[in-house]
Amino acid sequence: MPTSSETRPFVSGPVLVWTGFTAMCLGMFMAILDVQVVATSLPTIQSALEISPDQMSWIQTAYLIAEVVAIPLTGFLTRFLTMRWLFVSSLTLFVIASAGCAASSSLGSLVLWRVLQGFSGGTLIPSVFSAVFILFPKERQALATTIAGVLAVLAPTVGPVVGGWMTETYSWHWLFLINVLPGILAALVAGRSLPRQGIEVSELRHLDGVSLVLMAISLAALELALKEAPKSGWTSPYPAALLGVFGVCGMGFVWRCTHRARPLVDLDNFRDRNFLAGSILSFILGIGLFGSVYLMPVFLAFVRGHNAFEIGMTMLITGIAQLLTAPIAVAMEKRLDARLLSAAGFTLFAIGIGMSAFQDPRSDYDAMFWPQVVRGVAIMFCLLPPTRLALGTLPVDKVPDASGLFNLMRNLGGAIGIALIDTIIYSRAEPLGRTLLERLQAGDTDVAAFIGVPLEAMAEHKDGLDETTMALLEPLLRAAATVQAINEAWMVVAMLTACALLCLPLAQRVGPAE
Template sequence: MSERLESARPDETPAIVWLGFLAMCVGMFMAILDVQVVATSLPTIQSALDIDPDQMSWIQTAYLIAEVVAIPLTGFLTRLLTMRWLFVTAISLFVAASAGCAMSGSFGELVAWRVLQGFSGGTLIPSVFSAVFILFPNKRQALATTIAGVLAVLAPTVGPIVGGWLTQTYSWHWLFLINILPGIASATLATRSLPKQATDPSELRHLDGLSLLLMATALTSLELSLKEAPTSGWISAYVLSLLAVCLASGAVFIWRTLRRNRPIVDLGNFGDRNFLVGSVLSFVLGIGLFGSVYLMPVFLAFIRGHDALQIGMTMLVTGIAQLITAPIAVALEKRMDARLLSAAGFALFAIGVGMSAFQDPRSDYDAMFWPQVVRGVAIMFCLLPPTRLALGTLPPDRIPDASGLFNLMRNLGGAIGIALIDTIIYTRSEPLGQGLWTRLQAGDVEAATFVGAPLQTISGHSGSFDADTTALLDPLVQTAASVRAINEAWMVIAVLTGCALLSVPFARRPTSTPRDPEMEANASAKRLLG
């Protein structure tokens, strides 16, 4: 039994445990960073490989679909391979796939490697958050969660500046090559430092292949529908058929999973009230976090005309604010009720998102500074306490499955948030532009100021403009309409983020009793071995 489940004991070997955990964090950081650096340099890749513009989005979509399918499998893969070998296998495959992406000479090659890269990278985030609660007792969980949380939200913040710098200084190949050395180092350190456990090939006998197929079908069709809905329309035949497939396969998957003694994903975790509330908060955080990281580059690139490097420099404010706040969040998280901190974090984050809903076409770094500071301060309080709520009271053998579901909820929230943002921008820009034209034709000075139109062009004017004036104002009005649509998207995301507060009162106060790692390991071993 001791050989099968030799738990990490940080009180005896803290250096070894921390070294292994930090190696896992580095691997997770590279996986998250990879999504953002590639997103900022898609035009460069498109030009280099001569990819059709209509196909370009599949470079990201292939990764994200594979990732979202892999995330909930973390629990099963942990039981099969153990935490150590799951991480080492995943990061090794991620490194190999990154090398394959860099050497790709065609669109098909690149997409195939991106699928492998996404699947291997998908297990890294939940594995790290599982490790927080398995490797460390309560007094060190806050610090471990902070390290993981800071890296998880810092990666998309610094992604644009890293991607822009690499493509401008070297070539697009380095977007993938930068993963290789850190990945090899992480795998080596993890092999030597993480707890040694025996693998369990017998888990394969309990693998429900049909459930796996149903889950993959549901998640893939959902991701595809969210990708296509903003442009094709939510009620288009293609999107509705994808949603129908998602609902049908998802319903059968849930029914089948709840009836099995050893399901591929333990949905029973949602029966724990705190895990359910924490998952709701994770879902809403995904909407706000992914939404804000998506909206800022959209505004800075298409409204202000900045390149990836300039965008990254602007967005660095959020990362700096969160780094400064992290020690404060750790100190408070040890002393205060996680429910209160969660509520304060989401309220502050919603305010920070809402502050960005009042931009005009001339808004730039100065106008974006304080909203970013507020969001950066709030992020750690939106991540640490909800993570403790969701995972902190579960027994160790349930944590890998629960961590996969917890992180899946955040990714799904992000996908839905981005689809909602795109829908608002695509559908609202035209009517908002028509409204601005009406106000300008009526001589509205406030509208002219917002648009940036010379006041003399509308002063004393009533009715339609002549051809020259229309040609002068049209690009200004289109830009201003896009800004108004982006502002509406910011406000919708702010409202949705604020709605997270409604779930907090349903959580129970997490216990603050320190856990004994050895007792928990023995109890977990008994549960696993029957």
């Protein structure tokens, strides 16, 4: 990959470059954080705006659909607006949309602003990761990737703390208003510090509108299908129709992108073995990362009864372990093969996820401590080496498109992983509850201990449990069945995460980042 100043016309003074990159990382952090802080406070927003329960999910769905459509457009938008103006304009729109969300007085206006917020926020993440390989020489890329990576995975971890504290201390409006001042500051600093280039208006003549429509429809249909299928069933008419739309429009989009001289998204990047392997790793990381960040609040809220702030304080362990490991990850990135580090990272991450598959209804902070430590240590080794593997050997002009695809794979992995988790919980909780009940009625003391039934109570009902006792035990049985379903979901996610090792032989060796 070229690194000289002659082949890197974008690079300016190092202080300005790092200042601009830091501003970009701040904008990316805000966009990722926004999803989580809003998710933890949806009941408060629902009550304030008098939104019906069946419509509330659109607050998040609108954002996620717009985000997933914007991510692969990063390459085209970078060529058109340049990296500097894409970031500044996206962050400015994100700030305006955030203020609009805070000022909303109805679901309709809030969803509209969330669409704008999601679209503008969606371009910030891949812009940052492409900037790593456009702005910095090879010896600085590991550090830059670490800074971006730490913030990218720290935001979901601290989100519940920030969201819970803001809602309880102030009001739901501040979930959006906290973006305004940092966003303005980051946009001003980035506009001053990032390398300057002229906008390429000629790129608009090459915009393939048909590809854009096909891509937007296919990705939106997929997101909606993944949202609906776990509850209504994957073969029910609505999700099945959405998946059909995704398949037809998706194939049309791929065909156009592979048969045009100037495609909307350069899918030829997947012909590069290292990019393909890195993208698969990014997809699997999305399953494990988003899945674990989703499963912990589900358990802590619905089984343990914790509020958003308490959940966030428990989940901070992952973030602390991640921050402490980051300098070690940078040092090892500079000395070892990316494939070896990826193998170690995903193995450790799968173990950390699997450690959470043995919880009982009384599990809490202590039981979750070490699994979180293991996952926190592993995360940076699951992010930094695959990023270098995917983007570190590509020509500079291919990096923006490739970064969009690389980050899209992680988001799609997360969406599919969460849909899989919901499917397991919805479909398995009831049969697991029946099995627990049968074993409890048969006098199984192990099941009684798992559920939380005192052994003395079991001894008093040797001949079977009467209706009054069963009514008292029903909440315990329901919680225990939910825990077992969650445990099964943890184990499935752990096994899928371990599958990352299967794609590593596909990649060619990428030397140390020094």
